[in-house]
Amino acid sequence: MEKVTKIVVLAKQVPDTRNVGKDAMTPEGTVNRAALEAIFNPEDLNALEMALQMKDRIGTATVEVLTMGPQRAADVIREAMFRGADGGYLLSGREFAGSDTLATSYALSCALRKINPDIIVAGRQAIDGDTAQVGPQVAEKLNLPQVTYAEELVDINDTEVTIKRRLERGAEVVVSPLPAVITVNGSAKECRPRNAKRVMKFKYSLATSEMATADDARKAFIQERPYLHIVELAAADVNPDPEQLGLSGSPTKVKKIENVVFQAKEAKKLSAEDTDIEALMVELIAGHTLG
Amino acid sequence: MANFYLDNKDLQYHLSHPLMKRIIELKERNFADAKLYDYAPQDTEDALDSYRRVLDIVGEVCGEVIAPNAEGVDHEGPRVVNDHVEYASGTVRNIEALIEAGLGGMTLPRKYDGLNMPVTCFAMANEMVARADAGFENIWGLQDCAETINEFATEEIKERFLPRVSAGETCAMDLTEPDAGSDLGAVMLKATWDEAAGVWRLNGCKRFITNGDGDISLVLARTEEGTKDARGLSMLIYDKRDGGVKVRRIENKLGIKGSPTCELVFNNAPAVLVGDRKMGLIKYVMSLMNAARLGIAAQSTGLSEAAYREALKYAQEREQFGKPIIQFAAVSEMLKNMEAKTLASRALLYETARFVDIYKQLNHISHDRSLEAEERQEMKFFNRLADGFTPLAKMFASEYANEVAYDSIQIHGGSGYMKDYACERLYRDARIMNIYEGTTQLQVVAAINHVTKGTYLEQIMRYEEEARSEATQPMSEQLKEWRKTYEAVQARVESIDKECAGYKDFHSRRLVEIAGYIIISHLMLRQASECEAEYLNPAKVFVKYAAKKIAEAAAYINASEASDVELFKA
Numbered sequence: 032m033e034k035v036t037k038i039v040v041l042a043k044q045v046p047d048t049r050n051v052g053k054d055a056m057t058p059e060g061t062v063n064r065a066a067l068e069a070i071f072n073p074e075d076l077n078a079l080e081m082a083l084q085m086k087d088r089i090g091t092a093t094v095e096v097l098t099m100g101p102q103r104a105a106d107v108i109r110e111a112m113f114r115g116a117d118g119g120y121l122l123s124g125r126e127f128a129g130s131d132t133l134a135t136s137y138a139l140s141c142a143l144r145k146i147n148p149d150i151i152v153a154g155r156q157a158i159d160g161d162t163a164q165v166g167p168q169v170a171e172k173l174n175l176p177q178v179t180y181a182e183e184l185v186d187i188n189d190t191e192v193t194i195k196r197r198l199e200r201g202a203e204v205v206v207s208p209l210p211a212v213i214t215v216n217g218s219a220k221e222c223r224p225r226n227a228k229r230v231m232k233f234k235y236s237l238a239t240s241e242m243a244t245a246d247d248a249r250k251a252f253i254q255e256r257p258y259l260h261i262v263e264l265a266a267a268d269v270n271p272d273p274e275q276l277g278l279s280g281s282p283t284k285v286k287k288i289e290n291v292v293f294q295a296k297e298a299k300k301l302s303a304e305d306t307d308i309e310a311l312m313v314e315l316i317a318g319h320t321l322g
Numbered sequence: 323m324a325n326f327y328l329d330n331k332d333l334q335y336h337l338s339h340p341l342m343k344r345i346i347e348l349k350e351r352n353f354a355d356a357k358l359y360d361y362a363p364q365d366t367e368d369a370l371d372s373y374r375r376v377l378d379i380v381g382e383v384c385g386e387v388i389a390p391n392a393e394g395v396d397h398e399g400p401r402v403v404n405d406h407v408e409y410a411s412g413t414v415r416n417i418e419a420l421i422e423a424g425l426g427g428m429t430l431p432r433k434y435d436g437l438n439m440p441v442t443c444f445a446m447a448n449e450m451v452a453r454a455d456a457g458f459e460n461i462w463g464l465q466d467c468a469e470t471i472n473e474f475a476t477e478e479i480k481e482r483f484l485p486r487v488s489a490g491e492t493c494a495m496d497l498t499e500p501d502a503g504s505d506l507g508a509v510m511l512k513a514t515w516d517e518a519a520g521v522w523r524l525n526g527c528k529r530f531i532t533n534g535d536g537d538i539s540l541v542l543a544r545t546e547e548g549t550k551d552a553r554g555l556s557m558l559i560y561d562k563r564d565g566g567v568k569v570r571r572i573e574n575k576l577g578i579k580g581s582p583t584c585e586l587v588f589n590n591a592p593a594v595l596v597g598d599r600k601m602g603l604i605k606y607v608m609s610l611m612n613a614a615r616l617g618i619a620a621q622s623t624g625l626s627e628a629a630y631r632e633a634l635k636y637a638q639e640r641e642q643f644g645k646p647i648i649q650f651a652a653v654s655e656m657l658k659n660m661e662a663k664t665l666a667s668r669a670l671l672y673e674t675a676r677f678v679d680i681y682k683q684l685n686h687i688s689h690d691r692s693l694e695a696e697e698r699q700e701m702k703f704f705n706r707l708a709d710g711f712t713p714l715a716k717m718f719a720s721e722y723a724n725e726v727a728y729d730s731i732q733i734h735g736g737s738g739y740m741k742d743y744a745c746e747r748l749y750r751d752a753r754i755m756n757i758y759e760g761t762t763q764l765q766v767v768a769a770i771n772h773v774t775k776g777t778y779l780e781q782i783m784r785y786e787e788e789a790r791s792e793a794t795q796p797m798s799e800q801l802k803e804w805r806k807t808y809e810a811v812q813a814r815v816e817s818i819d820k821e822c823a824g825y826k827d828f829h830s831r832r833l834v835e836i837a838g839y840i841i842i843s844h845l846m847l848r849q850a851s852e853c854e855a856e857y858l859n860p861a862k863v864f865v866k867y868a869a870k871k872i873a874e875a876a877a878y879i880n881a882s883e884a885s886d887v888e889l890f891k892a
Contacts, residue, residue, distance in 0.1 A: 224383050227376045227424040227437055231361035234375060256360070 034189065036092035039146055040082045041139060041153035041166065042075040042111060044104040048158050049073075069103065071110050074154030076222035078215040082152045083115045083223065084184050085192075093117045097146065099127055099138055105238040108261050112233040113225040119261055120146065121238045126266040126276045132160070134280035136168030141269035143173060150192065151212045155180065166214035177212040178205055182219045232258075239263035324389065326450040327381025330627070331856065332665060333446055335849070336672040337373060345440045345676065346370065348683035359432045373443050379423050380447045387419040388454035395455060395580035396747050405568040407535035407582045409461075416458055420490065427488030430468055434484035441613075441682060442675040445620040449671070452624030456751040457578035459621045461533045466613045467493035467540050471559065473686070474597035474606055483538055483559065494536035495610055496528045496560070496586065503530070504764060506542065506603055507552035511588060513543035521592040522558055524566070527585070532758075534584025535569050537562045540610065541593060542602050555602035558593035566591025577750030612712050614759045616678060619671045619715040622723035622755045626664040629723070629730035629748045633657060636734050636743070653733060660726045662846075662864040665857070667719040669845035670838075674711040680704040707781060710772035713765035714838050720755035721762060727752040763831070769838075770830040773812060778837040779805070785844035791851035793858055797865050801843055804872050808836050811879045822884035829882065832875040839868040 046067035048055070054066040079096070086092040096111040096119035098104050108119030122142050130138060143151060151170075156163035163179075170177035183195040185204055193206045197216045207213075237245055237253060238261040245253075253259040266276060274280060301307040315321040327333060346369045355362035363369035391412030398410035409417070420426070428444045430436025444466065452459035468487040472480060487493065502508040511526035524543055528534070539560040546554035560567060566589055573583040597606060634657055637648035647653045684693065684701035693701065730745040731738035738745045756762045772778055782805050790798050812833060819826035826833075843865050850861035 224387075224419055224423040225379045226422065227379055228361045229424070230375045230379065231363070231372045231437075234371070252364075 033091050036085075036089050036150065036189070037146075037148040038082045038085055038092055038094045038150045038152065039143065039148040040075065040079050040094060040096045040111065040116065041151065041169070042079065042096050042098045042107050043072045043154075043157045043159075044069050044098065044100050044107045045072045045157050045159040046070075069106065071107050072154055072157045072159075074156060074158075074215060074217050075107075076114075076154070077217060077219040078152045078154045078213075079111055079114060079116065080220050080222040081181065081184050081213065081215050082150070084220075085150065085152075085187050086115075088184070088187050089189075095119050095146070095148075097122065097139065097142055099123070099130070099135060099142075102238065102240050105241060105261055108238070109233060109236055110225070112236065113230045114223055115226065115229065118258070121261055121263045122269070123238075123240065123263060124266045126271075126273065129278035129281060130276070131281035131283035132162050132164040132168060133282060134276055134278075136165045136172060137275045137280055138266075138269070138271065139165070140169050140172035141271045142264055143169065145264070145269050149210050151175070151210070153212065153214050155214050155216050163214070166212055170212035173212070175210055175212050176207045177214070178207050179214045180216045181213045182216050235259055236261055323382065324385025325378065325381040326384040326389075326453055327377045327446075329385075330381075330450075332668055333377075333449070334374075335853065335856070336668065337370070337377070337443070337446070339672070339676060341676045341680070342370065342440075342442070345442065345679045345683065348680065348687065349438060349440055351687070355432050355438070362432060362438070373439060376425075376428075376437065376439065377443060377446055377450075380425060380450050383419050383423050383425070384450045384454035388416045388451060388458060391416055392455035392458070392580075393744070393747070395458065399579045400572055400582040402569050402572055407533075407569055407572065407584065409582070410580055413458060413461065413580050416455070417461070417490065417492070420462060426465060426490040427468065427484065428465065430472060430484055430488055434472070434480065435488035436484070437488075440675075440679045441616070442672055442679050445616060445671060445675045448617055448620035449624040449627070449668070452621040453628045454624075455580060456621055456625050456628075456748070456755075457580035459617075459624065460578060460581040461492055461536075463617045463621065464493040464495070464533055464536065466617060467495055467538070467610065469613055469682075470540060470557075470606055470610050471596060473609060474557075475559075479559065479594055479596065483561075486538065491537035492533055494531055494533045494539040495614070496531050496534065496539050496541040497607060497610075498530045499527060500529050504761070506607060507555070508550075509542050509544060509555055509603075511541065511543045512547075513541075513545045513556065513558060513593065514547075515545075516592075519592065522595060524558065524560060524588040524591040524593050526588050527570075528588070529585045530573065531584045531586055532581055534582065534586045535562070535567075539567075540596070540606075541588075542607060543593075545595075545599050545602075552603040553600055556599045557596040557602040557606040559596055560588075560591050560593045564592045575754070577747070577753055579750075611759060612678075612708070615712050615716040615765075616671075616675060618755055618759045619667070619674065619712075619719040622716075622719035622752070623664065623667040623671050625723040625748055625752050625755065626660070626667055626719070626726040629727040629745060629752070630657070630660045630664050632743065632745050632748065633660060633730040633733040636737075636745075640735075647733075656729050656733060658860075658863045659867060660729050662860045662867060663722040663726055665849075665860050666842045666846060666864050667715075667722050669849060670711070670715045670718055670842050673845055674708065674715040677704050677708040677711055681708045706777055710769070710777035710781070711841075713760075713768040714834070714841065716759065717756070717762050717765035717769070717834070718838055718842065720752075723752040723755050766831045766834050769834040770826070773830075773833045773837055774816075778841060779809065782808075782837070782840050782844065785841070785848070788844075788848060789851070790847060791854065793854055794847045794850050794861065797843070797847055797861070800865065800869070801840060801847070804836070804840050804843075804869075807872065807876050808833075808840060811836065811876050815879060818884050822887055824887045825884055828887050828890065829879050832879055836872050836875050839872050843868045 047070045082094045086094050094116045096108050096116050098107045099122040105121050153166040178194045180196045181194045182197040185193040185195055191206055191208050195202050195204050197218050236259040346366050356364050363372050395410040395412040400407050400409050427436035428439050432438050448463045451462055465487055513522045513524050516523045541558045541560050544554050545556040568587045570585040570587050637653050638646050640647050681704040727749040731749055734745050815826050815829050846861040846864045849857040
């Protein structure tokens with residue numbers, strides 16, 4: 032039988048911090064999740080696209096999404112299936128609550144050991160935490176090579192992947208053996224849209240715990256169609272060290288959050304003439320704003 | 323995230339119309355496909371839910387991909403490279419996105435990989451695409467050529483071409499020639515039977531062909547040597563993969579610049595026949611044209627929506643004399659009328675689309691089994707309404723698109739005359755809409771028959787029977803008065819026409835417009851009755867506007883003598 036390459040995308044459901052209104056933060060200085068729409072982390076969508084491109088090139092591959100979060104995070108897996116993913120895993124349970132990046136990458140790596148993928152693709156960072164730590168930490172924990180800031184899939188075969196990386200002052204092309212962890216930059220190709228037939232096919236899919244509250248007709252419907260069942264993994268399913276999960280596994284403590292309002296003190300008006308632009312560039316470089 | 327479906331409550335409202343249930347029933351035929359296809363619906367609610375979800379995808383692709391590309395496409399335009407069309411780069415990306423979203427073959431049956439959605443939903447998708455980029459809507463909307471193939475071609479031809487349309491290949495309808503525009507009976511492109519190859523061969527020239535280098539082209543050609551009129555014309559399919567057609571040039575147009583309008587040279591191009599010989603113009607082009615006219619009504623409505631939104635946004639942002647200009651009565655009145663015309667276009671468009679859906683679907687069913695007496699009755703009823711309403715929808719929506727686009731520039735003031743704002747593109751794009759697929763004047767020719775036959779009057783009487791809310795009651799009474807006016811002026815025209823040939827022809831547009839204004843006003847009142855918060859205000863605005871237009875047309879007719887026919891003769 033032909034080898035099927037197993038690609039897993041790490042995705043996170045995040046509050047949409049891109050259009051932040053006045054009620055985005057609670058008085059305590061934490062994110063007011065109720066006021067912000069829960070969305071697919073944008074760079075994880077770039078990661079999904081790259082994973083789907085890998086599948087397009089290899090032919091015999093599957094793309095699955097792994098997400099850690101509460102029950103509603105199953106939305107991320109459904110969204111991924113609408114866009115081309117074959118399925119997904121929801122890693123869920125109160126043991127995971129309060130995880131920082133260390134505990135998150137630990138939990139994910141436990142799940143990944145069980146899933147045993149050939150390629151792991153993740154977004155560079157999530158818009159709620161902006162740490163860019165989870166992907167690299169997962170690679171370390173699984174002892175896999177990692178390619179960060181991936182912008183373009185150049186080539187892929189059974190044993191290695193060639194990736195163009197976006198760096199501060201240019202780009203570089205690297206080759207990595209597989210398995211590997213790739214973290215994808217926001218400058219990579221945008222994710223393909225939801226596909227009409229896939230949406231109609233997968234719209235009734237549910238994760239195990241969602242099934243518990245579904246009506247009998249829906250349950251029976253999903254039982255007849257196994258592809259509609261989203262695998263749910265509890266802590267016990269991935270054999271973790273309980274101490275390293277959730278709050279107890281999270282050394283990060285937020286001491287204080289300050290709300291900074293940027294204010295321009297002065298404004299300058301420039302013409303579109305080369306001389307004006309030149310002068311501005313000189314000023315910006317001198318002030319270390321650029322360069 | 324811009325989404326042209328989710329941000330448009332009016333569009334969502336039309337999808338919830340009660341007739342949709344009957345349409346789904348006919349379209350899904352006991353939901354037999356549910357056992358065969360994993361994306362087929364299980365029941366009516368499921369189907370409606372799928373329609374919403376698919377339109378949500380269309381809305382997102384329009385908002386996120388097509389609309390942002392529109393300006394670039396307008397500037398870049400398509401070009402001819404090695405006798406073929408090369409689209410603007412934005413157009414290529416638009417097509418890619420729509421293929422990835424799986425939005426080809428929207429109305430085609432699932433056995434041809436289609437989505438099996440009603441014409442009403444396809445019109446909604448067209449409207450959104452046009453709002454994003456009217457020129458691109460031509461390229462994408464031409465997939466409705468596949469409907470004609472599905473209706474009239476053999477199974478073998480359907481299996482060859484329809485799955486390709488579902489996969490996203492584009493279509494064209496090659497009808498007009500240098501000497502055959504509105505008068506298609508004069509088409510001369512020659513089709514000759516090649517016995518050895520077992521195909522027809524096309525030779526000649528076509529002009530003004532939208533997306534002329536599309537993958538699959540329906541070609542109107544003369545198969546009967548020696549004939550000179552419509553009876554010698556047949557419909558054929560040319561497959562671009564076979565070769566034999568060169569693009570000689572792309573027209574340099576005022577608007578819809580992203581849509582390649584081609585002059586084509588056919589040189590022994592192979593083709594297959596659709597349906598029966600000699601029925602090309604009489605039967606198949608009529609079917610194509612009706613679908614295309616509904617398409618232009620959708621395109622026009624989308625353009626009005628875009629032009630209205632641009633104007634509204636500008637009027638809210640632009641400050642003069644210390645306040646946003648929307649606060650000036652002269653500006654807000656224009657905006658209210660623009661909004662009312664946009665909603666009116668949409669109301670008429672989807673009323674028409676629903677009629678078309680029921681008629682078309684019963685017609686499809688009749689190919690598979692004989693219809694019950696009741697179904698035959700229903701098909702006849704909706705066929706007549708579809709035929710009567712299609713020219714009205716095309717005419718009103720395209721004229722309104724021009725008016726709304728005109729006013730959009732006016733609200734932008736001097737800035738609107740510059741190339742810096744989208745309103746100037748919309749204005750140029752709108753200008754073709756009351757011209758192509760039959761000018762407004764030709765829509766009147768089609769519609770006047772339904773004035774004479776009473777199609778409109780009967781439907782107006784039915785609308786009068788519908789239950790209406792308290793708040794709309796005074797306007798409902800007003801509409802009954804208009805109907806009496808309509809009957810009176812029609813009687814006057816018919817009676818003078820008996821003595822003076824050409825009198826009815828002279829007043830035909832005025833008669834059709836009066837009927838149209840009454841019909842649209844009824845639709846607006848229906849909406850206002852169901853959803854007062856959303857529609858009562860625009861309904862009142864529209865009825866005031868319609869009152870003025872009807873009074874004007876009626877006064878003209880009442881003051882018009884038989885001798886006027888001579889007065890206006892060239």
